[in-house]
Amino acid sequence: MNWWTRFERLRQLGVLGMNCRNTWCILDLNPRARFPLVDGKLQTADLCRRIDVPTPEIYGLLSSHSTLRRLPELLAGRTDFVLKPNHGAAGRGVLVIIGRDGRRFLRHNGDRLELDDLRQQASEIISGLYSLGGRADELLIQQRVVPDSTFERIAFQGTPDVRVVLYKHVPALAMLRLPTRTSQGRANLHQGAIGAGIDMATGIVHRAACQNRRVDIHPDTGNTILGFQVPHWNDILALARRASQAIDMGYLGVDIVIDRRQGPLLLEANARPGLAIQIANGQGLLQRFADIDRQLENVP
Amino acid sequence: MGRTWRSVITALFLVGISLGIFFVRRATQGANIGGPPGDVTWKVTLVATGKVGARPGVLTMALPPDFRHQHIFDERFESKELLHRMVKAKDPARRHVAWRKAGVAGDAQARLTYSFLCNVGVRHPTMAMLHHARLVDATPGEGVAIKPAPGIESDHAEVVHTAREIVAEAATLEDRIKACFDYVAQLENEPSVDSRSALECLRAGAGNPGSKSRLLVALCRSQNIPARLVGGLILSGNKEQDLHYWAEAWVRHRWLPMCPTYQHFGQREFPSNYLVWLLGDTELFRGSDPPWKRGFLVQAVTDSGAAPSSLADSVWQHLSLYSLRPAEQHVVRFLLLLPLAALIVSLFRTVIGVYTYGTFGPALLGLAFLDLKALRWGLAIFVATVLVGWAMRHLLDRFHLLLVPRTAALLTLIVGFLLLVIVLGSHYGISGAQYISLFPLVILTHMVERFWTVEVEDGTVASFKTLLGTMVVAVTVSAVLSPPAASQWLLHYPETLGVVLAAELLLGRYTGYRLSELYRFNEFLRNGNART
Numbered sequence: 049m050n051w052w053t054r055f056e057r058l059r060q061l062g063v064l065g066m067n068c069r070n071t072w073c074i075l076d077l078n079p080r081a082r083f084p085l086v087d088g089k090l091q092t093a094d095l096c097r098r099i100d101v102p103t104p105e106i107y108g109l110l111s112s113h114s115t116l117r118r119l120p121e122l123l124a125g126r127t128d129f130v131l132k133p134n135h136g137a138a139g140r141g142v143l144v145i146i147g148r149d150g151r152r153f154l155r156h157n158g159d160r161l162e163l164d165d166l167r168q169q170a171s172e173i174i175s176g177l178y179s180l181g182g183r184a185d186e187l188l189i190q191q192r193v194v195p196d197s198t199f200e201r202i203a204f205q206g207t208p209d210v211r212v213v214l215y216k217h218v219p220a221l222a223m224l225r226l227p228t229r230t231s232q233g234r235a236n237l238h239q240g241a242i243g244a245g246i247d248m249a250t251g252i253v254h255r256a257a258c259q260n261r262r263v264d265i266h267p268d269t270g271n272t273i274l275g276f277q278v279p280h281w282n283d284i285l286a287l288a289r290r291a292s293q294a295i296d297m298g299y300l301g302v303d304i305v306i307d308r309r310q311g312p313l314l315l316e317a318n319a320r321p322g323l324a325i326q327i328a329n330g331q332g333l334l335q336r337f338a339d340i341d342r343q344l345e346n347v348p
Numbered sequence: 349m350g351r352t353w354r355s356v357i358t359a360l361f362l363v364g365i366s367l368g369i370f371f372v373r374r375a376t377q378g379a380n381i382g383g384p385p386g387d388v389t390w391k392v393t394l395v396a397t398g399k400v401g402a403r404p405g406v407l408t409m410a411l412p413p414d415f416r417h418q419h420i421f422d423e424r425f426e427s428k429e430l431l432h433r434m435v436k437a438k439d440p441a442r443r444h445v446a447w448r449k450a451g452v453a454g455d456a457q458a459r460l461t462y463s464f465l466c467n468v469g470v471r472h473p474t475m476a477m478l479h480h481a482r483l484v485d486a487t488p489g490e491g492v493a494i495k496p497a498p499g500i501e502s503d504h505a506e507v508v509h510t511a512r513e514i515v516a517e518a519a520t521l522e523d524r525i526k527a528c529f530d531y532v533a534q535l536e537n538e539p540s541v542d543s544r545s546a547l548e549c550l551r552a553g554a555g556n557p558g559s560k561s562r563l564l565v566a567l568c569r570s571q572n573i574p575a576r577l578v579g580g581l582i583l584s585g586n587k588e589q590d591l592h593y594w595a596e597a598w599v600r601h602r603w604l605p606m607c608p609t610y611q612h613f614g615q616r617e618f619p620s621n622y623l624v625w626l627l628g629d630t631e632l633f634r635g636s637d638p639p640w641k642r643g644f645l646v647q648a649v650t651d652s653g654a655a656p657s658s659l660a661d662s663v664w665q666h667l668s669l670y671s672l673r674p675a676e677q678h679v680v681r682f683l684l685l686l687p688l689a690a691l692i693v694s695l696f697r698t699v700i701g702v703y704t705y706g707t708f709g710p711a712l713l714g715l716a717f718l719d720l721k722a723l724r725w726g727l728a729i730f731v732a733t734v735l736v737g738w739a740m741r742h743l744l745d746r747f748h749l750l751l752v753p754r755t756a757a758l759l760t761l762i763v764g765f766l767l768l769v770i771v772l773g774s775h776y777g778i779s780g781a782q783y784i785s786l787f788p789l790v791i792l793t794h795m796v797e798r799f800w801t802v803e804v805e806d807g808t809v810a811s812f813k814t815l816l817g818t819m820v821v822a823v824t825v826s827a828v829l830s831p832p833a834a835s836q837w838l839l840h841y842p843e844t845l846g847v848v849l850a851a852e853l854l855l856g857r858y859t860g861y862r863l864s865e866l867y868r869f870n871e872f873l874r875n876g877n878a879r880t
Contacts (some may be wrong), residue, residue, distance in 0.1 A: 049873065051866055055861055058866065058873070063869050065859070067858050068861075071351075071352075071859050076351060239806060257871060260869075260871060327872070
């Protein structure tokens, strides 16, 4: 297939490309002034509390190196928690602690870490190593989400989440992101996690892709992904809609985790959601945008 | 859509303006005007061949000063075997360029070409020209231009005796200089086959321009009159030439030019087509052993007319980048290339989808190796440094250092590595190490840090892919911008930047697929749409 036929075919299928996403979607639909709401996880959490959307609890925030000595105090009595940069992206710099082994901390992948290791990670986060643009950042200590038991079959370590991409506050596409061994427990597609396309009407996984290629079974657990029913599906969609309206961006990705006890929790929102969701669903976003535009026109 | 149209219309507008300026300049001859008006614009080409030995391995070439009423512009340096670098001198009027061997080749024959355009007899010198003239033509310091020098035996008894005889009847200082001049001027003229000293010239009663001028200088100096030898070209006709020599004597707070060969004496009757190249008894080439063979070609380029004939001409003259002094022209040339390099990076990133370390890092890297001869070495050192830096970054990781001190430590280690490369290179006679000075070190350190981050987050394959992308972009930048024609064009038609800006605007609203995406979405193309 030559370049031109490929180009034309992708256009016919309504696949959204990176340039198109950056210009039409992000620059034109997402006002710059609203970015702080989604770039900072703390701000997103505040917003969630205001609009009454459930979100993981924040145990503490450290914003300078000098406050690092408060770390042991903040962690005292906590067996499981997550350290993450307030302005991080793509799962960078996130450290998930799932338990304790004496003085040491147990990571989700089985590593045992000393308090000093945590302090080092915290210091790197505050220095801005993982933040967007390398600016000085803040450290968040957040509640660890215990994934719903139904995920055990199809997730390898880490926490799976549901990414919903909304266009003009209408859910356009959704996918379930499943961590793999390659992604080291992170639910990020470009790090090797599986993206499983979800049927918008039913919440059932109908297709899945890993590293831009189609897969049917989870490579690490060996179980089939197709046909998986995402629990609390309607709640998830409602939650995403509410968040999108509050954030007021035309093109938004909302990440929702499903906690065993609390149900769907909004983890974070993303003003620059990636394009792999199209591969996961086998459907182009531009096509969905056209559908939604038509829908919105019909509703006065 | 509104924004896209706005970009398109603005881009069209910019292209229109650029083309407009371009054609108006061509129509009004504005494009041909270089620098302030003089009598004629001349093109001077110097070709030299010879050997650069292993030590010192540098050939220094004096450049004509941009001063008094002579303006130098559009300088070009070309050589297959040699790399050139401007030497920063304290005295901006004494300009030099250093030529070095490219690569490790032994003392093979090398050839260099240096050409420039110049206006002599400039009526309204620029501030920079006046400033340089003030520096060069300042009152000679105590003992300067007065002591005997090799070839100028002003303290020799015969010279002193002759001088006394000549000036016996002269009353004033001018008369004494005139008497010396008249004496030397009436000696037989010879062509320049060999160079004789002042004394030899005096004894033979004849000499070439160099010898006669040296004798004139020696006679003046023996009379305690500061004098100096001047070397340069007589710009006339379209012909080959060799360096011509004349002399200057310090009288009444200024240098009085006199050419004993063609019998010109004093500022007023001195022809304006004498181009000064060397001041004092300096050599054109230093560090050349055996001496280099050289030849000069002088061509009249345009008749830029006496005074600006119209308002347009005068405006173009003021706006022309050629009016700048040569050193500034070199800076401007580099500056003009930057936007083009940035455009190339934008093309790679938005149209092809190549990932690079940093946005304009590759552009600067490419510009650092504009000289394609340097590219091979530069790239090798670049890759080696990134990889070594990356290994060091792994070592540093064990220390758990804070971000800023860690980056500083990394920089120190990289500098240490580069020092090692320079020392070893110099020890084994590899001249590749000289390119290190061109390196934007901070960019390099940043790239190492990015390399490490990408490796940790996206895997080793991704980090090497990005490294490859960075190199491809840097090589393209240097390959596209290295032909002298590119910078020549921009210097001549700076309005091209409008077109570059327009291209950047259009690229900024390019919404088509990136070339890499045509393959990223392969799954779609194979299976089509699952739902339709």
